[in-house]
Amino acid sequence: MKAKSPQKLPFSFLQLVGLLLFAGLPHALSGQGMDYSADSAFIKQIHDYTLSESHCYDWLRHLTKDVGSRLSGSPEAAAAVEYTRQLMESLGLDTVWLQPVMVPHWVRGGEEVVRIVESFEGSHFDLPATSLGNSVGTGPEGLRAEVISVQTLEEVEKLGRARIEGKIVFFDRPFDQTEYYTFRAYGKAVDQRVWGPSKAAEYGAVAVLVRSMTNSTDDVPHTGTLVYAEDQPKIPALAISTRAADLLRRQLKEGKVEVYIRNHCKMLEPTLSYNVIGEIRGSEKPDEIIAVGGHLDSWDVGEGAHDDGAGCVQSMQVLATLKHLGYRPKRTLRCVLFMNEENGSAGAKEYQAVSDRKGEYHLAALESDSGGFTPRGFRVDGHEDIFDAKYARVQAWQPLLKHWRLDLSKGGSGADVGHLKGQKGLLFGLEPDSQRYFDYHHTDRDVFEAVNKRELELGAAAMTSLVYLLDKYGLN
Amino acid sequence: MKAKSPQKLPFSFLQLVGLLLFAGLPHALSGQGMDYSADSAFIKQIHDYTLSESHCYDWLRHLTKDVGSRLSGSPEAAAAVEYTRQLMESLGLDTVWLQPVMVPHWVRGGEEVVRIVESFEGSHFDLPATSLGNSVGTGPEGLRAEVISVQTLEEVEKLGRARIEGKIVFFDRPFDQTEYYTFRAYGKAVDQRVWGPSKAAEYGAVAVLVRSMTNSTDDVPHTGTLVYAEDQPKIPALAISTRAADLLRRQLKEGKVEVYIRNHCKMLEPTLSYNVIGEIRGSEKPDEIIAVGGHLDSWDVGEGAHDDGAGCVQSMQVLATLKHLGYRPKRTLRCVLFMNEENGSAGAKEYQAVSDRKGEYHLAALESDSGGFTPRGFRVDGHEDIFDAKYARVQAWQPLLKHWRLDLSKGGSGADVGHLKGQKGLLFGLEPDSQRYFDYHHTDRDVFEAVNKRELELGAAAMTSLVYLLDKYGLN
Numbered sequence: 022m023k024a025k026s027p028q029k030l031p032f033s034f035l036q037l038v039g040l041l042l043f044a045g046l047p048h049a050l051s052g053q054g055m056d057y058s059a060d061s062a063f064i065k066q067i068h069d070y071t072l073s074e075s076h077c078y079d080w081l082r083h084l085t086k087d088v089g090s091r092l093s094g095s096p097e098a099a100a101a102v103e104y105t106r107q108l109m110e111s112l113g114l115d116t117v118w119l120q121p122v123m124v125p126h127w128v129r130g131g132e133e134v135v136r137i138v139e140s141f142e143g144s145h146f147d148l149p150a151t152s153l154g155n156s157v158g159t160g161p162e163g164l165r166a167e168v169i170s171v172q173t174l175e176e177v178e179k180l181g182r183a184r185i186e187g188k189i190v191f192f193d194r195p196f197d198q199t200e201y202y203t204f205r206a207y208g209k210a211v212d213q214r215v216w217g218p219s220k221a222a223e224y225g226a227v228a229v230l231v232r233s234m235t236n237s238t239d240d241v242p243h244t245g246t247l248v249y250a251e252d253q254p255k256i257p258a259l260a261i262s263t264r265a266a267d268l269l270r271r272q273l274k275e276g277k278v279e280v281y282i283r284n285h286c287k288m289l290e291p292t293l294s295y296n297v298i299g300e301i302r303g304s305e306k307p308d309e310i311i312a313v314g315g316h317l318d319s320w321d322v323g324e325g326a327h328d329d330g331a332g333c334v335q336s337m338q339v340l341a342t343l344k345h346l347g348y349r350p351k352r353t354l355r356c357v358l359f360m361n362e363e364n365g366s367a368g369a370k371e372y373q374a375v376s377d378r379k380g381e382y383h384l385a386a387l388e389s390d391s392g393g394f395t396p397r398g399f400r401v402d403g404h405e406d407i408f409d410a411k412y413a414r415v416q417a418w419q420p421l422l423k424h425w426r427l428d429l430s431k432g433g434s435g436a437d438v439g440h441l442k443g444q445k446g447l448l449f450g451l452e453p454d455s456q457r458y459f460d461y462h463h464t465d466r467d468v469f470e471a472v473n474k475r476e477l478e479l480g481a482a483a484m485t486s487l488v489y490l491l492d493k494y495g496l497n
Numbered sequence: 498m499k500a501k502s503p504q505k506l507p508f509s510f511l512q513l514v515g516l517l518l519f520a521g522l523p524h525a526l527s528g529q530g531m532d533y534s535a536d537s538a539f540i541k542q543i544h545d546y547t548l549s550e551s552h553c554y555d556w557l558r559h560l561t562k563d564v565g566s567r568l569s570g571s572p573e574a575a576a577a578v579e580y581t582r583q584l585m586e587s588l589g590l591d592t593v594w595l596q597p598v599m600v601p602h603w604v605r606g607g608e609e610v611v612r613i614v615e616s617f618e619g620s621h622f623d624l625p626a627t628s629l630g631n632s633v634g635t636g637p638e639g640l641r642a643e644v645i646s647v648q649t650l651e652e653v654e655k656l657g658r659a660r661i662e663g664k665i666v667f668f669d670r671p672f673d674q675t676e677y678y679t680f681r682a683y684g685k686a687v688d689q690r691v692w693g694p695s696k697a698a699e700y701g702a703v704a705v706l707v708r709s710m711t712n713s714t715d716d717v718p719h720t721g722t723l724v725y726a727e728d729q730p731k732i733p734a735l736a737i738s739t740r741a742a743d744l745l746r747r748q749l750k751e752g753k754v755e756v757y758i759r760n761h762c763k764m765l766e767p768t769l770s771y772n773v774i775g776e777i778r779g780s781e782k783p784d785e786i787i788a789v790g791g792h793l794d795s796w797d798v799g800e801g802a803h804d805d806g807a808g809c810v811q812s813m814q815v816l817a818t819l820k821h822l823g824y825r826p827k828r829t830l831r832c833v834l835f836m837n838e839e840n841g842s843a844g845a846k847e848y849q850a851v852s853d854r855k856g857e858y859h860l861a862a863l864e865s866d867s868g869g870f871t872p873r874g875f876r877v878d879g880h881e882d883i884f885d886a887k888y889a890r891v892q893a894w895q896p897l898l899k900h901w902r903l904d905l906s907k908g909g910s911g912a913d914v915g916h917l918k919g920q921k922g923l924l925f926g927l928e929p930d931s932q933r934y935f936d937y938h939h940t941d942r943d944v945f946e947a948v949n950k951r952e953l954e955l956g957a958a959a960m961t962s963l964v965y966l967l968d969k970y971g972l973n
Contacts, residue, residue: 073675473936
């Protein structure tokens with residue numbers, strides 16, 4: 022594309038309708054005391070500052086390149102706690118503190134082998150593989166068994182102990198590529214990874230392989246948590262890359278396939294860690310809390326850049342931006358970096374428990390944990406007792422958000438702030454464009470270089486804009 | 498982010514308003530004979546097919562990895578013509594043909610040097626640089642001169658011959674990072690690159706350096722066309738990377754800076770090349786043409802993946818998808834791969850001239866030349882005599898497009914289809930997310946790996962959906 026005239030701001034028919042309604046129904050907004058032009062100007066200021074002078078991209082560089090991956094219980098997770106605590110201190114917030122929480126401490130333990138063993142000597146083929154988080158290891162000897170492929174948990178039940186016992190169960194159901202929203206495709210496939218190992222163990226399987234959770238066809242295996250059922254034997258489980266899964270599928274069509282697996286994962290004793298929290302105390306309604314956050318832990322592969330370094334630095338940027346612009350919040354604004362989202366959510370549970378115990382009220386909580394991509398809007402969730410009324414309230418802000426091409430829609434907020442539903446505030450999840458997310462998710466490709474500076478910053482600016490509106494107008 | 502429940506489809510307040518209007522004003526759509534549910538189902542089919550079975554990503558791999566960059570007049574451009582001609586033949590279109598056009602043949606000529614020469618012996622610093630397209634070369638001796646920095650063309654005029662003569666003029670105005678739409682930032686900065694060299698020459702400058710046209714701060718220089726004024730001496734012009742520009746700016750603040758430049762560019766004799774065209778003849782109104790296209794040429798750096806291999810393969814995919822789905826168009830659907838968009842637009846001019854001569858009528862023309870990123874909608878343009886009426890017509894389709902998060906907005910369509918304005922059809926430009934575009938634009942980073950498969954496919958599906966609606970309903 023060569024030089025051409027600048028594009029005009031998009032101004033769609035529906036936006037027009039929105040503005041006509043806005044003009045025609047003044048009570049809808051002005052009745053709530055909204056000052057559209059002042060808000061519009063301040064939200065522009067937020068974007069201008071974030072796109073030209075903010076620091077979140079540099080913070081992300083440090084968190085990913087210098088600290089690195091941050092699995093719960095690891096020294097790197099401890100470094101991330103200390104780095105972000107110091108960073109929040111430097112922002113001049115009113116209070117910064119660490120909230121102690123015991124977290125699981127799982128270690129991968131090095132080398133991982135998934136090898137197709139042919140019937141004739143010397144013909145081996147190693148598949149790109151990664152142990153699932155929380156998996157047990159095979160021990161140094163490894164194990165070797167025939168593979169049986171299934172598409173669903175139900176298929177394991179149907180095949181029964183006669184067909185499953187002594188085998189390695191291969192969960193092979195792929196992402197549905199026709200889902201526009203990749204998180205939906207993930208939601209439709211991930212039961213295999215989470216519950217597959219114990220379901221297979223229930224029928225006597227010795228190990229589990231899972232097709233990686235991604236839209237992409239490549240050689241990159243994707244880790245992620247499994248959850249062992251209390252009452253079943255714990256068997257080793259690994260993800261293999263999608264290309265490896267395709268290969269294994271072809272081999273299985275031709276006949277019997279044996280696979281040799283070796284890994285060394287271990288669950289160690291729980292470790293003391295922390296949620297990192299900073300707040301600006303509200304000047305008028307300090308007891309109404311607006312929280313914004315992401316999770317500080319990550320998997321041990323890659324650098325946890327999109328998942329969820331991006332959400333952490335964006336959340337800190339929200340408070341930093343408002344502080345820089347001299348905005349004095351009416352309500353208490355709190356940045357919460359949750360520990361252990363990936364394999365236990367101990368941080369979110371502890372944050373909620375402490376908050377409930379203190380009788381706190383989160384008017385709103387906003388999570389960013391869907392990657393540092395161009396923001397498309399926010400998903401909104403909440404307790405059914407209050408949802409409709411409060412959701413109607415935020416819809417009055419649509420014209421202000423539409424200008425930045427942000428939509429509000431009903432949907433899940435996030436794994437961490439979701440725990441606060443009982444406080445009956447409104448829960449929000451930043452919704453970035455989801456198309457590339459599962460190219461990186463839980464892999465060694467989730468590194469700093471995969472995050473675009475402007476896309477990250479636009480997410481931070483979107484979040485700051487929403488927090489500003491929540492603080493200024495509340496939800497009643 | 499770990500396992501969570503699937504997201505719900507977004508359904509915003511404004512969409513609701515749109516649908517209420519849709520329900521409340523049945524004549525608006527049904528008066529035009531629209532069948533919302535059939536259209537909605539077919540557009541879903543288009544997306545399903547494109548996201549799961551289409552070939553455009555593989556075509557792009559061939560065009561970028563096997564053919565490579567495709568500068569007008571180069572052997573690679575000829576290979577691209579032949580490859581896409583054969584490809585279109587294989588799609589079973591009614592007619593495929595090559596439209597001859599003479600194109601400029603500029604060559605970079607190898608090595609390019611931009612060196613800061615310090616006052617003491619031996620202290621040199623080479624800046625990452627790339628000659629601007631169409632630039633003359635310095636010749637083997639190169640040239641050395643003092644640098645003077647300016648922000649605008651007007652500043653050159655103000656400084657006048659006394660300050661400019663004998664110098665290298667450094668155009669240093671950066672992108673405005675606060676522009677949400679990066680093409681706007683480009684539009685506000687690119688006059689320096691296009692017109693800067695002749696403006697500087699007018700006042701006696703010996704060469705020009707330009708800060709690269711990008712939002713990114715890095716070491717990657719961005720080429721792109723310059724246009725020499727007929728009545729001015731042609732002087733060499735090169736872009737330097739943004740980090741190099743920052744360095745040069747700092748040095749100039751400290752005092753006099755001399756720079757040595759050497760490059761070997763040449764404009765050769767014009768060369769015969771082709772637009773590649775394929776069409777499916779309309780079954781009811783064959784004289785109403787709906788064209789879809791991109792440009793087949795690219796700069797000689799990188800692989801021309803986003804610019805504009807993506808647009809080419811998407812355009813071919815539109816016809817391939819409709820063909821595959823058994824859709825029989827009423828109107829003539831034409832795929833046009835334009836030659837020489839980057840440095841002359843000879844292909845677009847020839848296409849328009851031939852079309853006008855034949856008395857053709859393009860009911861609509863849709864261009865994809867803004868990168869293979871997630872589509873956000875379409876920009877719509879047209880001759881003022883017809884624009885308002887026809888634009889109102891397409892707005893009736895908003896609810897169908899909104900489901901796929903596509904907006905219609907007024908704005909420029911594209912450098913190639915823009916030539917067809919005189920035929921008084923409607924002109925469309927696919928509008929992908931623009932945030933990353935200028936990380937790659939006209940650089941050696943614009944390679945296949947920079948394009949995400951799903952994002953590319955969603956663009957193709959969006960284009961196919963619009964072409965389907967245009968064909969089915971026309972614009973009257």
